[in-house]
Amino acid sequence: RKEVEQDPGPFNVPEGATVAFNCTYSNSASQSFFWYRQDCRKEPKLLMSVYSSGNEDGRFTAQLNRASQYISLLIRDSKLSDSATYLCVVPYGGSQGNLIFGKGTKLSVKP
Amino acid sequence: GAGVSQSPSNKVTEKGKDVELRCDPISGHTALYWYRQSLGQGLEFLIYFQGNSAPDKSGLPSDRFSAERTGGSVSTLTIQRTQQEDSAVYLCASSEDSYFYGYTFGSGTRLTVV
Numbered sequence: 766r767k768e769v770e771q772d773p774g775p776f777n778v779p780e781g782a783t784v785a786f787n788c789t790y791s792n793s794a795s796q797s798f799f800w801y802r803q804d805c806r807k808e809p810k811l812l813m814s815v816y817s818s819g820n821e822d823g824r825f826t827a828q829l830n831r832a833s834q835y836i837s838l839l840i841r842d843s844k845l846s847d848s849a850t851y852l853c854v855v856p857y858g859g860s861q862g863n864l865i866f867g868k869g870t871k872l873s874v875k876p
Numbered sequence: 877g878a879g880v881s882q883s884p885s886n887k888v889t890e891k892g893k894d895v896e897l898r899c900d901p902i903s904g905h906t907a908l909y910w911y912r913q914s915l916g917q918g919l920e921f922l923i924y925f926q927g928n929s930a931p932d933k934s935g936l937p938s939d940r941f942s943a944e945r946t947g948g949s950v951s952t953l954t955i956q957r958t959q960q961e962d963s964a965v966y967l968c969a970s971s972e973d974s975y976f977y978g979y980t981f982g983s984g985t986r987l988t989v990v
């Protein structure tokens with residue numbers, strides 16, 4: 766299994782839809798996980814951190830399944846402004862301070 | 877500063893020339909990272925600095941790449957004898973200690989080798 770794997774998409778959804786992305790990881794010792802958002806030609810920005818079973822912030826919910834080694838991101842009531850690439854991020858097993866970034870899932874929310 | 881600052885924002889250089897990219901991390905952040913992102917690709921780890929420890933250079937793609945961090949703050953990434961495949965966005969990030977709280981990225985340096 767690759768260190769971090771994501772469905773590249775694109776996910777094309779209408780405004781108001783609920784959309785979910787999954788991400789699988791290989792380092793079973795990972796303790797903290799992240800979802801970053803990257804807009805076109807911009808730097809990645811931290812969206813959510815996941816340290817235990819999950820985290821919720823408004824329309825966004827991240828869930829962690831340690832047994833199956835995957836994390837998910839759920840976006841409810843999608844907005845046009847949610848269109849971006851969402852990066853799944855996990856710690857790299859070989860280095861204390863290094864994060865591994867997935868290649869991202871592209872979301873396009875249409876009117 | 878308020879965020880991670882990188883300069884220059886854009887750099888066009890001729891093949892074979894050397895380039896220096898600068899990163900000024902968030903004040904007080906002890907960890908500093910360099911990544912690069914080629915067009916349409918994911919982030920590729922290059923190097924990681926943590927305090928006074930020896931840097932983790934495991935991601936540097938060749939010996940043409942080097943980086944230093946002076947005084948635990950500003951970092952410079954140097955690419956010698958640039959090649960066209962070095963064209964990418966070079967992103968610097970910093971964090972308070974290690975990865976635990978995630979990173980904050982700068983806006984990057986877009987390097988084009990012609």
